Amino acid sequence: QQNNSKYSFNMVWSVDKNYEHEFIRQGLNYSNRFTLSWLWKMATAKYWVTNSRLPLWLPKPNKTIYIQTWHGTPLKRLANDMDVVRMPGTTTEKYKKNFSKESSKWDVLISPNKYSTEIFKRAFHFNNTVIETGYPRNDILYKKDIEPYKEKLKKKLGLERKKVILYAPTWRDDNFYSKGNYKFDLKLDLEMIKKDLGNQVVILLRMHYLVNQDFDLEDYKEFIMDVSDYPDIRDLYIISDILVTDYSSVFFDFANLKKPILFYTYDLEYYRDNLRGFYFDIETNAPGKIVDNSDDLIEELKNLLKNPKLHENYARFYNEFCLYEDGKSTKRVVEKIFGKEIGRES
Structure with missing residues (x-):
């Protein structure tokens, strides 16, 4: 939770029940994934922030801004750039189709560098807002x-x-x-x-x-x-x-x-x-x-x-x-997204 004169938000972590002990230990505000309480919070949240895909069946409310941080600068080919998908439980066509359906819900995508921006836009079929800030997680x-x-x-x-x-x-x-x-x-x-x-x-x-x-x-x-x-x-x-x-x-x-x-x-x-x-x-x-x-x-x-x-x-x-990652990526993200209304590009 953050409450000061500039920003005021109530942050809730979405948590797999198998790992809730860590959130209890740290005294964090959380909701167990896929419970009724979680579904209500997801349906009423102003912002979603995640670093991977959410379930395809989960609808994004019109007033929710979905911020996708992704989980790394890519070496190996991603999503629609993959020639053949060899993961169990899917086919290449189905995997790519489902990925594009999910990425179409993202309003903002955080990129660590120019190299990643180019790849993300193409591989994710992403046409909304990309901000190159470096990864906030690396500030530490x-x-x-x-x-x-x-x-x-x-x-x-x-x-x-x-x-x-x-x-x-x-x-x-x-x-x-x-x-x-x-x-x-x-x-x-x-x-x-x-x-x-x-x-x-x-x-x-x-x-x-x-x-x-x-x-x-x-x-x-x-x-x-x-x-x-x-x-x-x-x-x-x-x-x-x-x-x-x-x-x-x-x-x-x-x-x-x-x-x-x-x-x-x-x-x-x-x-x-x-x-x-x-x-x-x-x-x-x-x-x-x-x-x-x-x-x-x-x-x-x-x-x-x-x-x-x-x-x-x-x-x-x-x-x-790594040039954008200087310990101030979080500050840049907060100022760019929460400092003003960021939505879909027209």
């Missing part, structure tokens, strides 16, 4: 007192005096148990990592929220932690010394911190040519070294732990994708 990465905050987090998680490696891969559209319930094959040689790096590092394993996989880490619990349920990935960015990912948009966000990134892309050709496809040439433009096997990954990690030098592409990448 520019906190003035980020070092004390980092040390406090490391202490809270018991990670003092350790180098932290964050492994945050994405999901594979065709590797699933059922709709919205994905598998992930952990292609890491944990024995070798334990032998070579176990005393120096802690690996934080962060799965995509669509992945439902239990990993047997009992023999490696001293140096690897599954933090998939940790409520805020930005904290994990802040405490990590190195990011290891594949095709996840997390590397666009992490790059704001100007810390080393490694790309572990053991299935790059298949993912690029058959599964999703990319918007830019990751092999040429990635802000970090690309490796395709666990041995090379360990070797590169050892190199970066000794010498945490940024990749030669990093500065150019930062200037193209």
Whole structure:
């Protein structure tokens, strides 16, 4: 909730009941999704704000302004730019048709950079208002007192005096148990990592929220932690010394911190040519070294732990994708949207 002379709003979080404990813990005003109370709030709200699609059956009231923040700068092809959709429970034609129906309800779309604006407009068939402000969620990465905050987090998680490696891969559209319930094959040689790096590092394993996989880490619990349920990935960015990912948009966000990134892309050709496809040439433009096997990954990690030098592409990448993100994106969004009436373009 926010009440001052300039703005006065009553903010309600839309919450999956399985996660309401976190909102209770933080004392936040929330409503459980799909309840009668939630439906009433959705029907009477002045603004909707979300970072993904809402159910297609949910009608948007004429007086409601729907603000779509989306959830990342895209590397992999989206929506109508996808040649073939391999997700369960849909077809390529149906997926694209439903996506366009949903995006037609959006009044305002927040974009982090010019690159994303061009892609979003085309891939989402979006013709309403786009504002390029950077992502408000990344403002915290520019906190003035980020070092004390980092040390406090490391202490809270018991990670003092350790180098932290964050492994945050994405999901594979065709590797699933059922709709919205994905598998992930952990292609890491944990024995070798334990032998070579176990005393120096802690690996934080962060799965995509669509992945439902239990990993047997009992023999490696001293140096690897599954933090998939940790409520805020930005904290994990802040405490990590190195990011290891594949095709996840997390590397666009992490790059704001100007810390080393490694790309572990053991299935790059298949993912690029058959599964999703990319918007830019990751092999040429990635802000970090690309490796395709666990041995090379360990070797590169050892190199970066000794010498945490940024990749030669990093500065150019930062200037193209992170330049709007300066800690003031939230201020720009609030001023542009809530400071005046923003609606559909005529």
